[in-house]
Amino acid sequence: MTxxxxxxxxxxxxxxxxxxxxxxxxELTRRDIGDSVREIIQTRVDFSPGAAFPRHSHPGVxxxxxxxxxxxxxxxxxxxxxxxxxxxLFIPAGTIHSARNVGSGNASELATYVVEKGKPLxxxxx
Numbered sequence: 001m002t003x004x005x006x007x008x009x010x011x012x013x014x015x016x017x018x019x020x021x022x023x024x025x026x027e028l029t030r031r032d033i034g035d036s037v038r039e040i041i042q043t044r045v046d047f048s049p050g051a052a053f054p055r056h057s058h059p060g061v062x063x064x065x066x067x068x069x070x071x072x073x074x075x076x077x078x079x080x081x082x083x084x085x086x087x088x089l090f091i092p093a094g095t096i097h098s099a100r101n102v103g104s105g106n107a108s109e110l111a112t113y114v115v116e117k118g119k120p121l122x123x124x125x126x
Contacts, residue, residue: 022051033114041113041121047071047101055098055125060115062091064099069107072100096125 024046031040038060045053047069055076064073065088073089074080076096083089091097093115101107115121 022048023053028110032117037116038114039117041115043111043113045099045109045111047099047107047109049101049104049106052100053098055096056122057094057096057125058091058113058115058121058123059119060093060113063112064089064091065110065112067108067110069101069105070103071107071109072102074098 026044026046028042028044029040030042033040044067047053055074064071064083066083066085068085070082070084072080072082073091074097075091081089082102099109113121
């Protein structure tokens, strides 16, 4: 009984760790776009089945292009939208949004940002 209680208490912590490891971000390029204010960043984001990126925003626009799988996006103030490989979504600067892999396999997106230099790329939202 004690062993079951110890294992049961450890499960929520392990679940949180597993969810964090379920999303991988790989920066592909970062370039100055010719002015002193903005840069372009391109990132591949990989989602394991069921993985979700929580509510967040960016200091500039994002264009998300789904490379594989199915991703459900929720932009604050808008109905959710589910995209499949080959679909894209424009996310205005500062818009709070989230993304979740709703397919049975892995999912990936190519995220292209035009953002203000020197600001964090991702700011989590409550």
